[in-house]
Amino acid sequence: MPHLPPSDASRILESVVDKYADELIDLRRDLHAHPELSWAEVRTTGLVAERLTEAGLHVTPLEGTGLVAEVGEEGPIVALRADLDALPVEDTTGDTWASLTPGVAHACGHDVHTAGLIGAALALAEVHARGLLPGRVRLLFQPAEEVMPGGALHMMRAGALDRVTRIFMLHCDPTLDVGTLGLREGPLTGAADMLSVRLTGRGGHTSRPHLTEDLTFALGKVITELPAILSRRLDPRAGVSIVWGRVQAGSAPNVIPGEGEVGGTVRMLDSVAWEHAEALVRTVIDQIVAPYGVTAIVDYRRGVPPVVNELQSTRFMAGAIEQAVGPDGRVSTSQSLGGEDFGWYLDRVPGAMARLGTRTPGGPTYDLHQGNLRIDERATAIGARVLAEAALAALR
Numbered sequence: 001m002p003h004l005p006p007s008d009a010s011r012i013l014e015s016v017v018d019k020y021a022d023e024l025i026d027l028r029r030d031l032h033a034h035p036e037l038s039w040a041e042v043r044t045t046g047l048v049a050e051r052l053t054e055a056g057l058h059v060t061p062l063e064g065t066g067l068v069a070e071v072g073e074e075g076p077i078v079a080l081r082a083d084l085d086a087l088p089v090e091d092t093t094g095d096t097w098a099s100l101t102p103g104v105a106h107a108c109g110h111d112v113h114t115a116g117l118i119g120a121a122l123a124l125a126e127v128h129a130r131g132l133l134p135g136r137v138r139l140l141f142q143p144a145e146e147v148m149p150g151g152a153l154h155m156m157r158a159g160a161l162d163r164v165t166r167i168f169m170l171h172c173d174p175t176l177d178v179g180t181l182g183l184r185e186g187p188l189t190g191a192a193d194m195l196s197v198r199l200t201g202r203g204g205h206t207s208r209p210h211l212t213e214d215l216t217f218a219l220g221k222v223i224t225e226l227p228a229i230l231s232r233r234l235d236p237r238a239g240v241s242i243v244w245g246r247v248q249a250g251s252a253p254n255v256i257p258g259e260g261e262v263g264g265t266v267r268m269l270d271s272v273a274w275e276h277a278e279a280l281v282r283t284v285i286d287q288i289v290a291p292y293g294v295t296a297i298v299d300y301r302r303g304v305p306p307v308v309n310e311l312q313s314t315r316f317m318a319g320a321i322e323q324a325v326g327p328d329g330r331v332s333t334s335q336s337l338g339g340e341d342f343g344w345y346l347d348r349v350p351g352a353m354a355r356l357g358t359r360t361p362g363g364p365t366y367d368l369h370q371g372n373l374r375i376d377e378r379a380t381a382i383g384a385r386v387l388a389e390a391a392l393a394a395l396r
């Protein structure tokens with residue numbers, strides 16, 4: 001049977017997504033009210049599996065949490081990915097569907113990603129039921145995006161990318177209006193690592209610092225000098241950024257403690273610099289603390305590589321955006337230092353990621369990873385349509 005022209009296929013997708021738009025919002029609200037942390041997405045995985053099985057899709061649960069499903073029976077395989085996990089953040093929205101789990105919230109939009117991919121699956125299943133899907137679409141519902149090095153590696157070890165030719169995903173962007181999507185060819189996110197530095201030494205009274213190994217002073221040197229030194233040891237075009245989020249040392253103002261710790265992230269725009277960053281960080285820290293006699297224990301956890309959108313995949317995504325929301329739907333966007341483990345997939349197969357606008361036009365601009373994050377729920381159906389269009393475009 002011949003394939004439908006793109007315009008006809010798009011009308012099918014549009015019709016199905018419109019049909020399920022209210023259900024997708026209900027699904028998103030259900031997920032939002034019941035968030036689960038990384039590697040603990042048991043209820044979430046079960047809900048997704050139940051809905052996809054009901055739609056007649058073959059579902060393969062993974063060990064622990066997460067699942068893989070497929071639409072279609074033969075031909076090339078294109079993958080679509082959504083992430084399932086929430087963050088250890090208090091939900092402060094006050095919405096009727098706010099998190100029912102204290103201290104846990106979908107503050108990064110993964111509830112939108114998951115509901116949107118379910119919508120794409122339902123739409124593609126209808127195309128397949130009519131005998132018009134020119135290949136297979138693999139749906140990756142991934143756990144643990146919010147922890148490094150990310151659940152993408154778990155999915156890949158389970159064979160999620162076997163025989164996949166391309167992969168696509170969307171990520172919520174509360175700085176873009178709903179109905180628009182940010183897309184660019186090439187690097188889109190940065191590499192991101194976790195860094196913790198624990199110092200130990202001989203403590204004592206603050207009146208006699210010369211009889212101690214002044215650990216607090218040395219910790220301050222690490223905090224200020226490590227970022228400064230790396231800016232001179234790595235190519236400035238790599239955009240290296242070390243930002244500390246946690247400092248802990250001592251409990252009294254007149255006591256030099258025997259141990260202290262600082263933790264933060266190491267981010268950069270360049271994958272080449274990322275390959276050399278860990279060794280350099282360890283060397284520089286040893287050099288910084290050497291004059292003070294303290295011992296440094298460095299815990300450097302390699303995180304995720306940059307997301308780099310491949311040229312042809314970006315063109316497929318651009319066409320999908322135009323089909324779904326019109327020629328003005330694609331807007332420019334820039335590379336950020338945010339980490340996204342989708343970069344691991346793109347190390348294996350070509351693909352592209354776009355930023356899904358979730359801001360109500362004229363409304364407030366929220367930030368990701370904050371408990372007050374609100375999204376314009378129309379974005380859920382838009383995301384479903386764009387993902388389904390991208391898969392079809394890549395399979396043609």
